[in-house]
Each structure stands twice: as structure tokens, then as C-alpha cells.
Amino acid sequence: MRERTIVLVEDNPDDVDLTLRAFRAGNIANQIVVIRDGAEALDYFFGTGAYAARDVAILPTLVLLDLNLPKIDGLEVLKTLRADPRTKRLPVIILTTSQEQDEVFRAYDNGCNSYLRKPVESGQFRDAVKQLGLYWLIWNVPPPESQ
Amino acid sequence: MDRSRGALVAGALFCTAASGYLVGVHQAGGGGGTPPRTYLLNLNLFGRSLHLTLTVGTMGVAVILMLTVLLAVAVILTMVASHRKRQAEAANRELETEIVERRRAQEAVSRLNAELERRVAERTLELQAANAELEAFCSSVAHDLRAPLRGIEGFSAALFEDCRGRLDQHGLDYLERIRKATARMGQLIDDLLALSRVSRGELRRQKVDLTALGWEVVADLRRADPERRAEVIIADGLSASGDLQLLHAALENLLGNAWKYSSKQPQARIEMGCRGEQHGQTVYFVKDNGAGFEMKYAGKLFKPFQRLHSVSEFPGAGVGLATVQRIVRRHGGDIWAESGAGQGATFYFTLGPAADPDRLSPAPEECSAGNSPAGG
Numbered sequence: 001m002r003e004r005t006i007v008l009v010e011d012n013p014d015d016v017d018l019t020l021r022a023f024r025a026g027n028i029a030n031q032i033v034v035i036r037d038g039a040e041a042l043d044y045f046f047g048t049g050a051y052a053a054r055d056v057a058i059l060p061t062l063v064l065l066d067l068n069l070p071k072i073d074g075l076e077v078l079k080t081l082r083a084d085p086r087t088k089r090l091p092v093i094i095l096t097t098s099q100e101q102d103e104v105f106r107a108y109d110n111g112c113n114s115y116l117r118k119p120v121e122s123g124q125f126r127d128a129v130k131q132l133g134l135y136w137l138i139w140n141v142p143p144p145e146s147q
Numbered sequence: 148m149d150r151s152r153g154a155l156v157a158g159a160l161f162c163t164a165a166s167g168y169l170v171g172v173h174q175a176g177g178g179g180g181t182p183p184r185t186y187l188l189n190l191n192l193f194g195r196s197l198h199l200t201l202t203v204g205t206m207g208v209a210v211i212l213m214l215t216v217l218l219a220v221a222v223i224l225t226m227v228a229s230h231r232k233r234q235a236e237a238a239n240r241e242l243e244t245e246i247v248e249r250r251r252a253q254e255a256v257s258r259l260n261a262e263l264e265r266r267v268a269e270r271t272l273e274l275q276a277a278n279a280e281l282e283a284f285c286s287s288v289a290h291d292l293r294a295p296l297r298g299i300e301g302f303s304a305a306l307f308e309d310c311r312g313r314l315d316q317h318g319l320d321y322l323e324r325i326r327k328a329t330a331r332m333g334q335l336i337d338d339l340l341a342l343s344r345v346s347r348g349e350l351r352r353q354k355v356d357l358t359a360l361g362w363e364v365v366a367d368l369r370r371a372d373p374e375r376r377a378e379v380i381i382a383d384g385l386s387a388s389g390d391l392q393l394l395h396a397a398l399e400n401l402l403g404n405a406w407k408y409s410s411k412q413p414q415a416r417i418e419m420g421c422r423g424e425q426h427g428q429t430v431y432f433v434k435d436n437g438a439g440f441e442m443k444y445a446g447k448l449f450k451p452f453q454r455l456h457s458v459s460e461f462p463g464a465g466v467g468l469a470t471v472q473r474i475v476r477r478h479g480g481d482i483w484a485e486s487g488a489g490q491g492a493t494f495y496f497t498l499g500p501a502a503d504p505d506r507l508s509p510a511p512e513e514c515s516a517g518n519s520p521a522g523g
Contacts, residue, residue, distance in 0.1 A: 012294055014295075014297070014302070015297065018297065068290045097290045097293045097297075098290050100282075100285065100340075101344075101348075120293060120300050120330065121300060121333070122297075122301045122305075
């Protein structure tokens with residue numbers, strides 16, 4: 001079963017607010033779950049810790065994952081998601097600040113679906129988020145739910 | 148050595164052993180001529196007493212004397228020979244000592260060499276560690292400096308959008324300045340990271356079509372600034388042996404500069420080509436008819452964050468040419484410029500000795516056959 005939720009894994013509260021603002025400006029009305037660190041993200045996806053009550057069969061439509069996260073970094077979260085049959089096909093978009101070649105390589109090597117660098121200029125950031133929402137929530141064909 | 152010492156000892160022993168003394172002389176009868184004499188000799192030969200009774204004439208005495216003299220000469224010669232021998236032996240010993248010393252010196256040298264190699268290996272490791280640290284630092288600069296900047300930019304944009312009505316003209320102007328400064332700082336961080344990026348990583352040489360690369364860069368410039376009219380000439384057949392990504396960055400900066408600094412010309416003209424060879428390396432150039440600069444400031448051109456024009460005149464952080472210089476130097480080449488205020492600028496660069504110059508760089512005729520500008 002799939003909710004039309006978007007999971008945003010981001011520790012910087014400013015970035016959270018600006019991303020949510022950009023979604024609103026892009027008229028993206030989907031529910032957005034904000035997660036603040038890598039450990040919490042894994043708890044969410046695999047129904048452990050604070051999310052023990054969550055039905056893990058319900059997958060979000062899209063995951064926006066920052067790389068530089070407290071506790072467990074984004075790359076580790078991505079690897080864990082890809083290693084598990086339940087989440088291996090989940091669309092994951094890296095939404096980060098760095099564009100260092102090595103980090104981009106590592107993200108793709110570990111199976112991210114897209115890599116987006118947050119632009120400093122807010123207009124560009126808003127455009128990027130809007131187009132991303134449009135593409136991944138409307139045009140993209142998600143992986144079928146039965147494995 | 149032992150034998151000669153033995154002979155010497157024997158000679159000396161013989162001398163002492165053969166010492167003897169005359170016991171008595173008996174002269175018989177008178178008569179004509181020299182009468183024979185009888186000598187009673189008591190000889191001490193090798194510890195044994197020997198009593199001899201010799202009857203000899205005057206000739207006999209002469210013979211004995213001569214024999215004694217010969218014996219003495221033989222002994223002296225033997226002594227001289229043995230002395231020489233000793234000298235030679237001493238010289239030999241000296242030589243041997245010297246050989247040993249040399250061997251020791253050689254061993255010391257090879258030990259020092261080994262030590263040196265070990266230190267080089269150690270330093271290389273340290274350098275690699277420092278490089279890794281630098282990379283981590285750059286990555287953290289990219290992350291950590293840009294994040295707050297995005298906050299400043301994003302919230303001043305939010306303030307502008309949401310509270311525009313409550314701000315007077317001054318307030319709006321300040322907001323605009325905050326956003327511009329933020330954008331500039333973002334660009335600065337990006338440039339700084341680009342500059343550090345060209346010094347890191349492996350240089351992967353391959354044959355690069357500089358003509359095609361140049362046109363690609365120009366197409367990007369035109370796309371970013373479609374209103375801009377500029378005549379661009381890029382010589383055909385420019386190629387080089389180099390790292391594609393780095394050369395792309397170098398041309399981006401050089402052609403980008405030409406594009407920027409000629410923007411105030413009514414008829415901007417940008418040219419890229421090659422001008423023969425220098426020290427076996429192809430000399431490429433990028434030339435514009437823009438603002439140029441005074442040659443007395445040329446020393447500042449390639450230093451990061453040094454600018455020859457104000458930001459309001461021509462925007463930029465002053466990192467581009469420093470980046471280009473690092474790129475060409477990593478290729479084993481160099482870069483220099485010729486200009487005058489208001490006379491446009493020409494940047495010349497080389498990319499080091501090509502792996503296969505015949506194949507990789509255009510033939511000199513090709514360079515001079517109308518592709519190269521007359522001036523230079």
C-alpha cells in the first residue's frame with residue numbers, strides 16, 4: 001500500500017522550513033513527514049524505535065535524503081534501504097549541499113534515483129523543488145507494490 | 148710473507164752461527180815465494196764447535212776474504228729486500244684498510260639511501276593523509292558554509308515575499324543587498340571549491356579536441372546570455388593531450404573571461420587558436436578585444452582573489468585565472484598574457500610536452516596557415 005507521502009530526511013531546521021515553503025509555493029499538497037537524522041529515518045522505514053507502531057508495508061512515494069546527517073549519514077541510510085527487499089526500489093532523491101564528485105559517485109553507486117544540489121538562490125531552489133515534485137509525484141511511474 | 152721472514156732469520160742465524168775465531172797461524176819453512184800457512188780455526192756453526200785446521204796460501208786467504216765479503220753483501224741484500232717487503236706489506240695493509248673503509252662508506256651510503264627512501268615513503272603517506280584531510284575539509288566547506296547561506300538567502304526572500312507591504316523602500320533595498328551579497332558569497336565558495344578541485348585528483352591525459360571543446364563552451368556562454376552579440380572564431384583542428392574535465396574548466400574560464408571583458412565592446416570579437424611552438428610545446432591562445440589590463444598589473448592576474456577590475460565594472464571573484472594557471476601547470480605547461488588598458492587581452496598557454504606530438508598537436512604549418520593572428 002502506498003500513501004502519497006513524501007519523507008524529508010533533513011536535520012537543518014532552516015532547510016526544512018525552506019523546503020516546506022518551496023513545496024507550498026509549488027502547490028504540492030502531499031503530506032510531508034520530516035525526519036531529523038539517519039537513525040530516525042531507519043526507525044521510520046523499518047518500524048523500529050519510536051516508529052514501532054508504524055505499518056512498514058506503507059511506503060512513501062518519494063524520499064528526499066540529505067547526506068550530511070547526525071548519527072547515521074545519508075549514504076548509510078541509502079545503503080540500508082537498498083539492501084532490504086522491502087525498500088530496495090523506493091525512489092530516493094539525494095537533496096544535499098555538496099556537489100563533490102566523490103559524493104555524487106558514491107550516491108549513484110549506492111542506488112540513489114536522482115541527485116539534487118540545493119541551490120543557494122531561493123528562486124532556483126523553489127523551481128527545483130517544484131519540478132522535482134511535478135516529475136516524481138505525477139509523471140514518474142513508481143515501482144509496482146507487489147515485489 | 149712467511150717465507151721471506153724465514154730467509155731473513157736464516158741469514159741472521161748464519162751470520163751469528165758462522166762466527167768463529169782464528170786460533171792460531173803457523174807458517175812453515177822459508178824458501179822462495181809465499182809459503183803456505185796453516186790456520187787453526189775454531190768455528191761455532193749453529194751451536195756446534197768446529198775445529199778446523201786449514202793450510203792455505205795467500206790466494207786461499209784472498210778467496211776466503213772474498214767469500215766473506217760476498218756473504219756480507221748477500222746478507223745486506225737480503226736485509227734490504229726484506230725491508231722493501233715490509234714497506235710493501237705496510238702499503239698493502241694501508242690499501243686493505245682503505246678498501247675496508249670504502250666498503251664501510253658504501254654501506255653507509257646505501258643505508259642512508261634506504262633511510263631516505265623510507266622517509267620519502269613516510270612523507271608520501273603523510274601527504275596522502277593531508278590530501279584526504281583537505282578533501283574532507285573541502286567537502287565540509289561545501290556543506291557547512293553553504294547551508295547557513297541558503298538560510299540567509301531563503302529567509303530574506305521569504306521576508307520580501309511575505310512582508311513586502313510592511314517594508315519601506317529602504318527596507319526593500321537592504322533586503323535586496325543581503326540577497327546579492329549572499330549570492331556572491333555562494334559563488335565565491337563554489338569558485339574556491341573549483342580551485343581546490345583542480346589541484347586534487349588524478350590527471351587523466353587523453354587526446355582532447357580543443358576546437359570542439361571551445362565551441363561547446365561558447366555555446367554554453369551564448370545560452371546563458373542569449374542577447375549578447377559577439378563574433379567568435381575558433382581555429383579548426385586544435386587538439387591537445389590533457390585531462391578533458393580540467394581542460395574544459397580552463398577553457399570555460401578563459402573564454403568566459405574573454406566573453407565578460409569584451410561585453411562593453413560594440414563589436415566584440417573573441418578568438419582562439421594556436422601560435423606555433425615554444426620549447427617543443429604548442430602555444431595556444433585566447434584573444435579578445437575587450438577591456439584589457441595594464442601590463443604592470445600582470446603579476447596579480449593569476450593570484451586567487453586578485454582582481455584588476457572592480458566588481459561593479461565586471462563581476463567575478465578573481466579565482467578563474469588562478470584556476471586556469473593551476474590546470475595548465477598540472478599539465479606541465481604555463482600561461483602568460485599580453486594586454487594594454489582598453490586594448491583587449493591575449494592569454495597564451497601551453498599544456499606540457501604532448502605524449503605523441505605528431506598526432507596530438509597540429510602541425511606548425513597548420514598553426515601559421517591563417518589561423519594565427521598576425522600580432523602576438
